[in-house]
Amino acid sequence: MAKPLNEKLGRSDVHIEDAFWSSFTELVRETVIPYQWDALNDRIADAEPSYAIRNFRVAAGLEEHPYGGMVFQDSDVAKWLEAVGYSLANHPDPDLERTADDVIDLIAMAQHENGYLNTYFTVKDPGRQWTNLYEAHELYCAGHMMEAAVAYYEATGKRKLLDVMSKFADHIDSVFGPEEGKLRGYDGHQEIELALVKLHQATGEERYLRLAQFFIDERGAEPNFLIEEGKKRDGYSLWAGRNLPIPKVEQLAYNQAHKPVREQEAAVGHSVRAVYMYTAMTDLARLTGDKQLREACERLWNNMTRRQMYITGGIGSTHHGEAFSFDYDLPNDTVYAETCASIGLIFFAQRMLKLEAKSEYADVLERALYNNVIGSMSQDGKHYFYVNPLEVWPKASERNPGRHHVKAERQKWFGCSCCPPNVARLLSSLNDYIYTVSAASNTIYAHLFIGSEGEFELDAGTVELKQQSQLPWKGNARFEFTKVPGSAFALALRIPSWCRGNAALNINGKPAEYKVENGYALINRNWQQGDVIEWEPAVEAQLTAAHPEIRANAGKVAIERGPLVYCLEEVDNDSPLAAVSIVTSSELHASFDSQLLGGSVTIEAEGRVDEQASWQEDTPYRPYAQQQSSRSIQLKAVPYYLWGNRQKGEMTVWIRVVKE
Amino acid sequence: MAKPLNEKLGRSDVHIEDAFWSSFTELVRETVIPYQWDALNDRIADAEPSYAIRNFRVAAGLEEHPYGGMVFQDSDVAKWLEAVGYSLANHPDPDLERTADDVIDLIAMAQHENGYLNTYFTVKDPGRQWTNLYEAHELYCAGHMMEAAVAYYEATGKRKLLDVMSKFADHIDSVFGPEEGKLRGYDGHQEIELALVKLHQATGEERYLRLAQFFIDERGAEPNFLIEEGKKRDGYSLWAGRNLPIPKVEQLAYNQAHKPVREQEAAVGHSVRAVYMYTAMTDLARLTGDKQLREACERLWNNMTRRQMYITGGIGSTHHGEAFSFDYDLPNDTVYAETCASIGLIFFAQRMLKLEAKSEYADVLERALYNNVIGSMSQDGKHYFYVNPLEVWPKASERNPGRHHVKAERQKWFGCSCCPPNVARLLSSLNDYIYTVSAASNTIYAHLFIGSEGEFELDAGTVELKQQSQLPWKGNARFEFTKVPGSAFALALRIPSWCRGNAALNINGKPAEYKVENGYALINRNWQQGDVIEWEPAVEAQLTAAHPEIRANAGKVAIERGPLVYCLEEVDNDSPLAAVSIVTSSELHASFDSQLLGGSVTIEAEGRVDEQASWQEDTPYRPYAQQQSSRSIQLKAVPYYLWGNRQKGEMTVWIRVVKE
Known part of the structure; x- marks a missing residue:
């Protein structure tokens, strides 16, 4: 065996205390875990029985029943x-x-x-x-x-x-x-x-x-x-x-x-199986120093995240086999993008970060987490999307069999419920995804901006670090060293892709320069207890385009703000949503709506709705010249993770553009 | 039984002699029928055996084999x-x-x-x-x-x-x-x-x-x-x-x-079964004078053709059950639009025309015939589309299981080959679809403009009528009475929806007025032998928009010219076709290309291609602001019925619009 690479990794112990994330972790603790326990014991009314605990009682010889469940x-x-x-x-x-x-x-x-x-x-x-x-x-x-x-x-x-x-x-x-x-x-x-x-x-x-x-x-x-x-x-x-x-x-x-896995070029097959395997491959590449395996991990990562990943961090574009299809095939309406697959992608990203701290891995991890994963769970913690579409037409979900798998509403617990427990285990261990630590190079990498208290073991000694974050709503994370070892070590702050290079650093209230390494702002110094670092990656609403080979998004843009992808819902806009377009030159107005589902920044923009009044219901096709001018509307976009929590209706992430 | 309505219908005997259609009917006679005969006798190399004739030989006691085929x-x-x-x-x-x-x-x-x-x-x-x-x-x-x-x-x-x-x-x-x-x-x-x-x-x-x-x-x-x-x-x-x-x-x-069929409100289920049934219902409504049945036929016709029909005359939007889905659900890429279903729609339309001569029925009949049906057959008569998509991405057909049923190339004969024999029987009986005759009201309705010689029995006597047509390329049909009965009767010429009311009539070289009834130009007079009627519905390339509820076509137009729907093929344009848009203010240039697959009018228009050069292959998403200006191209559209006869590539009927 080659020299294990992980000798460099240092121990860390992190506890989350965050305005945005604590509500999720509390939901998991207070609702999801007890609810799951009831589910495992077949005590949820109108859910299929799980038989999971009963099977163990039978196997233990305590009861007699036939085996139940999957x-x-x-x-x-x-x-x-x-x-x-x-x-x-x-x-x-x-x-x-x-x-x-x-x-x-x-x-x-x-x-x-x-x-x-x-x-x-x-x-x-x-x-x-x-x-x-x-x-x-x-x-x-x-x-x-x-x-x-x-x-x-x-x-x-x-x-x-x-x-x-x-x-x-x-x-x-x-x-x-x-x-x-x-x-x-x-x-x-x-x-x-x-x-x-x-x-x-x-x-x-x-x-x-x-x-x-x-x-x-x-x-x-x-x-x-x-x-x-x-x-x-x-x-x-x-x-x-x-x-x-x-x-x-x-x-x-x-x-x-x-x-053989080392010869695999592209992400294929059942997407959960794939990312679980890539996770292990990356662990092994690091622990055994296997260069060929590492190359395979990088190759598969690149293929998957650069050609087969939805903007929400979803992977797996077909429900046939819950699988990848091929490069750039990312239909928004017949999508799969299973919750479990994005969770596995997060595992894979975390292992890649342990192999090499590169901001790209954390960018993807964050994208999947803030969009696909938390969007899968309802606000009550008891209903879930297994499939996470980027475009929904509820009638089509009900009446076109090719879209039955795409649900317009989160589903109650299934007898076979892979996704909810996966969400629970990820969110209750989210503290493990914020940092990685290189003990040997005495560097603490901050990948995610989530309020927390952490203790880290470096070769230089023990560091205690408190993070306060206003993300995702504001681009501000404040770090304070509450314990330092007395000799120099580095703090590496991820420069998120969404700030597009626009991230200000203040140390103890004064603007500071920083060196960029692998997408991180690296600040190496002899830190003092009480040193305060303010990190301000710009959070601005912006329009995003997709690669021209992604045919499903041609002529369309998505709205993003910080780590959040936004979407239009019918309840805030017009119907059909397909008739709506966004004026690309319009200003995007972000404002915090404290009334919206626990409080959220919404984004308004100038839009157009194709004229519909002059259409007769029973005229399917007519001369384009008869089309009258479109009507102005104020579009309202909400974070994707909140969609489907108010009423059943259409939803779209990708919006047609009008240039004016 | 109420008074049968069909007493009004007169006998007709029509033979086609037409520049456009004779090539199809000859192909059927010279190639398709002999080829099918070989297929029925299991003599086609690399086609699955049919066993169809063999089964009859076994049933007749002439041979011993197990039953074969479906x-x-x-x-x-x-x-x-x-x-x-x-x-x-x-x-x-x-x-x-x-x-x-x-x-x-x-x-x-x-x-x-x-x-x-x-x-x-x-x-x-x-x-x-x-x-x-x-x-x-x-x-x-x-x-x-x-x-x-x-x-x-x-x-x-x-x-x-x-x-x-x-x-x-x-x-x-x-x-x-x-x-x-x-x-x-x-x-x-x-x-x-x-x-x-x-x-x-x-x-x-x-x-x-x-x-x-x-x-x-x-x-x-x-x-x-x-x-x-x-x-x-x-x-x-x-x-x-x-x-x-x-x-x-x-x-x-x-x-x-x-x-019960009389209570059915909307077209549902397997689309071929549906239209075969509606055909019989319409026959029965006419022959038995059943008013309730007639209302059901009209209701189902309206639902199907106004809310569930593709612009190509295709019906059945899902391959799950080869079925209708629901109103306005007309996806272009996961479409079914089976050839047999459009043939059944033509049967239904023909029976509706017998029930009541209304140009709408003939408009739909013509739409299905000139686009979906003849587009299903290759130029060699030996390869067929069973599924007739309006948008094709060959890689997706191969690698996304939800689109496996959509083929990018016409298929060789199947063991179970419903569509090719259906095409053969329709095209070889096309002479029966050109006219209907009301004997009692002494009217000859010309529904289709196809060169032919016809003999009709009216109450007034026998009429012989010769039609010469330059459709679909030019808007000119010439009718000459070669035999007349000596008393007045009417010729009713369909005013096709595609001419948008712009149809000139000349009788014996002089412009003539006409009365419009149910979408027909009705000319009732004491016709003389040798009278010549020139009918000139305007054939002009035009852009067509789809009803806003048809979400798949939002922000897009189709090109139509006369009865033909056009499409873009990758071979004539850019790839990906999704990156291409059409300038709606541009002039549409139609020109006859005698070299193109037996000769065809192609249409050129000003287009734009989204800028692609600045995209890095491995950047799936980037700020919209980085998008550089699009490039001008000359778009070239070919008739839909000719697509897929040159090389495998992308195809689209609906084209994104740019307003400039």
């Missing part, structure tokens, strides 16, 4: 426990901790003697373990529970679940591997890889890192494991309940198993 | 025979007639003693006749063979197939009906209804008309036959090969069997 139902319990871990770390809660401890006891009781743990194969299909990696999500569920174990251990210091999952990891290590007699396989849905890296970091066990590496290295190698495995089952599919044709290697692009 | 494979033979009938009527061909006679002999041998005729149920599933009307297309296949029988009888005077199908109709009449012990059912795919009307007209048998009426009246009545039938089969589906849930009544909108 094959990967265990992962819902895992994601909940992981979110609980993060929540407890930031906000101790003895009652919640007791509930979690009980769940962990139950999980331990469901574990087999040899370490195996999976309620589906324990309850429903005993004896068939490891025979259908392609479909059965066994390693995927294991991975989520490992993530939960690490989070819970780090929050509470309690090892029980960590030990359970280490024992399972040991068992997995005895089943999978390159050695004779072991399975040279991997999961149909990547997740175990990034989880094993976390387990390795929490336990110090090198074997877990090597096992993650094995899964990554083996993926897509010839002969293709998923094909060979399918042949052994005669193509039996547990989803179809009968034999299906053996998948062809090109179909395995869905699972990113069509060729 | 459950409705018999209908391919029927459509071919029908086209042959029309072709022989216009162009005798003893060899072809001998081949057809042999096929008819074969069909007769496959008929059961009791009159039943269907190779699927004879060969593959004997004993299950009439147990799965929902899926098995038994009456549908019968209907197509009845249409063939009538066409062949009318062309050749030979009764053999007519007798076979009358015997089958008698058998069907003994199986279906309101009487105790008979099936109160109807087919899942409408077709028999319009065919029975034809059989009634050819044979004079009133029972066939009453049977058609029974099928129409019964459809959608409670208790729903298709649901009850499904229960008897335990939901067994021959497509799925297993039991499926019994369809719910709202799902039967797919088959237009969700409510």
Whole structure:
């Protein structure tokens, strides 16, 4: 193994206290986590039962029922426990901790003697373990529970679940591997890889890192494991309940198993699987110093974020396979842009930042977070978008089957609810995404501007840093060193792409120059306790155009302000929204509306509405010359993350332009 | 029964001789019909075998094979025979007639003693006749063979197939009906209804008309036959090969069997089924004087053509169920607009014209014919579009599964090839669509401007009329009476919507006034042999806008000239086509290009291309202000029906506008 790159990374401990974000983290703590707990216990009226906890009780021998829910139902319990871990770390809660401890006891009781743990194969299909990696999500569920174990251990210091999952990891290590007699396989849905890296970091066990590496290295190698495995089952599919044709290697692009990961050029296939895998690849590239793997990560990052990403940070442009399609194919109306995929993109971005602090990674992370991800959750924390469209026509969502997957309203909890627990675990660990620390180069990188208190370990010593932020509404973040080590170290402040290079720096009230490195303002000095840094990236409403190859956005602009993408909703504007255009020379007026859904900056602009009065309802086509002049209106745009919280109606991010 | 309205209709006998259309009818005669014959006999290299003729040989007891092809494979033979009938009527061909006679002999041998005729149920599933009307297309296949029988009888005077199908109709009449012990059912795919009307007209048998009426009246009545039938089969589906849930009544909108036809408000469900049914309803409304049925026809016509029809005359905006979606939902890129559906729309329009000569019906008929229908066929007659998009991005067709059904190139013959034989039978009977005749009111209505010689029977006597037309390239049609009865009668010339009221009339070289009635220029006089009428509806290139509720076309125009819709192709313009816009004030230059695919008027206009050079390939989004001024280009539009005949590339009908 080459010299691990992560030796440079320093420990950090950050707690959020932020006007904008605390409401989200509190919503998760006070509403989402308890609501999920009820969901896992089948106590939500008119939601499909989850059976998730019941399955564990059955597997533990406490009750008798048939298995319920999806094959990967265990992962819902895992994601909940992981979110609980993060929540407890930031906000101790003895009652919640007791509930979690009980769940962990139950999980331990469901574990087999040899370490195996999976309620589906324990309850429903005993004896068939490891025979259908392609479909059965066994390693995927294991991975989520490992993530939960690490989070819970780090929050509470309690090892029980960590030990359970280490024992399972040991068992997995005895089943999978390159050695004779072991399975040279991997999961149909990547997740175990990034989880094993976390387990390795929490336990110090090198074997877990090597096992993650094995899964990554083996993926897509010839002969293709998923094909060979399918042949052994005669193509039996547990989803179809009968034999299906053996998948062809090109179909395995869905699972990113069509060729070795190091040879993959573009983001393809199921987008959540993809970003979970890229996350693990990036971890491994950093921890093992694997240059080829790092190049693959950079290549896939570039392809995905520069050619296949919506302006909202959404990825995956087709609901067929919840997948990427191809470069520049970003339809706004038939989009997928799953919430979970953007969360995975955030994981990937965070790992890229650990590999190299480059503002581009944080720009994408922030874009996905402030738009696609928080936009997925309703203000009550109980309704979610799984699909996050950039253009909605409610009637089409109801009556055109090609758009049924695009919902005009957030949905109640599903029996199979991948996205809500993912939102919960991300938002309750958001403190881990604000900074990275290079201990060796004594640098604290501030990627996100979120009010928080942090403690950082540098080679130079311990630093305590308080951040106050007025983002996203105002371009002002204030940093104060409340503890310094006495020798020089650097603070690197991200210059967000949205400020377009216009960011002022004040140190202790005086304007200061700064050096730019990789998109960060780097200020290296012998900081004193009480030093105050004011960082003012310009937050200005502006119009954004899309690359001409993105055909869906031709002749259109989006409105952005700071990290927020804006949209037009029917309730504030005219209908149909397609008849509305924006005067590109018009001034964009931003103003804070304290009445709007908890308070938000809205943006007004001069617009036009195509004349409609002279059209007869039953004239589909007529001479263009009959068109009368368009009418002026005041357009009103609201942040994308707030759409769909007032009434059902049309919505669009991209707006036609009129030059006048 | 009320007084039949059709007593007014007079006999007509028309033969086409037209510069534009003869090439199509000759292509059908010389290439399509022989090619189809080879296809039916499984002699086309690299096409899936049809098995259609083989199935008849097996059913006739001449050979032993398993049944091959779709459950409705018999209908391919029927459509071919029908086209042959029309072709022989216009162009005798003893060899072809001998081949057809042999096929008819074969069909007769496959008929059961009791009159039943269907190779699927004879060969593959004997004993299950009439147990799965929902899926098995038994009456549908019968209907197509009845249409063939009538066409062949009318062309050749030979009764053999007519007798076979009358015997089958008698058998069907003994199986279906309101009487105790008979099936109160109807087919899942409408077709028999319009065919029975034809059989009634050819044979004079009133029972066939009453049977058609029974099928129409019964459809959608409670208790729903298709649901009850499904229960008897335990939901067994021959497509799925297993039991499926019994369809719910709202799902039967797919088959237009969700409510009685007289109560249906909007065009819904599978679009071919819909228009075949509306055609029969219109026939019945006319022949039985059923006012309520007529109102339903008018209501469905209005909904479909005014709110759910593409500018090309395409209908059916979603490939899910090859169906209508809802009012104003006309996406250009995920469109279906099946060729067969536009052909059915032409049938429906023709029947509406028989019910009432109103130019609107002919406008739609012409629109569908000159654009969607002839555009479906390649110049070699051997490749077809089943789906007729208004916007194509070839890469998306290949790589975005939601657009896989939209092909960028015409496809070779399918094993299940519904559209090509439908094109063949329509084009070889095009002579029947030019005129209708009201004998009682002594009026000849000229709906289409297609060079032809016609003989018409009016109450006033026999008229012979020669039409010469320079359409679609020039707005000139010349009519000459070569035989007149000696007393007054009227010629009614359609004022096409595309001339926008600008149509000059000359009689014997002198400008003449005319009265307008229902969109026709009505000239009633004591015509003399040798009288010459010149009719000059203005053919001018013009820009057309779409109703603002049609969101897909917002901010866009189409180019039309006479009956032809135009489009931009990548080969003549820039790529991506989405970056191109048209200057609405620019002059549209039309010129005849004799080199273009057999000669065609192309249209040039001033356009702009969004500046692209300053974009970096890997910058998906950037400030709109960085956009540099667009570049001027000369846009070149070609008739939509010619698209995709040169090289694979982007195509669009709707073009973004720039006002300058």
